[in-house]
Amino acid sequence: MNIEEDVRLDKADLSRESSRFAATYYYYAKELADAKTNLDAAKTNLDASEARRELFYRKTPPEGLKITEAVITALTADDTEVQQRKTAVDKAQAEVNLLYAAVMSMNEKSSRLKELVSLNNRDYYNSGTPTDNMHDRLR
Numbered sequence: 001m002n003i004e005e006d007v008r009l010d011k012a013d014l015s016r017e018s019s020r021f022a023a024t025y026y027y028y029a030k031e032l033a034d035a036k037t038n039l040d041a042a043k044t045n046l047d048a049s050e051a052r053r054e055l056f057y058r059k060t061p062p063e064g065l066k067i068t069e070a071v072i073t074a075l076t077a078d079d080t081e082v083q084q085r086k087t088a089v090d091k092a093q094a095e096v097n098l099l100y101a102a103v104m105s106m107n108e109k110s111s112r113l114k115e116l117v118s119l120n121n122r123d124y125y126n127s128g129t130p131t132d133n134m135h136d137r138l139r
Contacts, residue, residue, distance in 0.1 A: 032099040039092040046085040
């Protein structure tokens with residue numbers, strides 16, 4: 001799906017917009033939920049890697065270094081496995097941020113759609129010509 005296109009509102013075809021809105025909103029909300037699950041998993045993997053690598057450095061410290069908490073922290077933070085897990089967390093967070101913005105934009109579209117339908121209904125009932133076909137008037 002294309003976020004920019006999906007949040008655009010076609011004022012000339014409110015009937016179509018209304019009919020596809022729920023499915024489009026559901027798609028982005030589900031994607032956001034899945035992305036949050038992936039982010040949680042990435043954070044869990046990062047925590048596990050940090051713990052595993054920290055334990056490794058405590059058991060087998062590099063030669064020539066005085067082992068302090070600061071050194072263990074630095075070695076763990078600089079570890080390749082930990083860096084890869086941090087990158088995975090950053091990517092997962094970026095996906096969550098993007099989908100969160102999409103869902104918020106869909107919420108805005110919902111508000112605009114409700115307002116336009118309300119305005120069209122008000123115009124229809126205030127027009128004095130109740131014999132007009134409502135479907136044609138919404139187009």
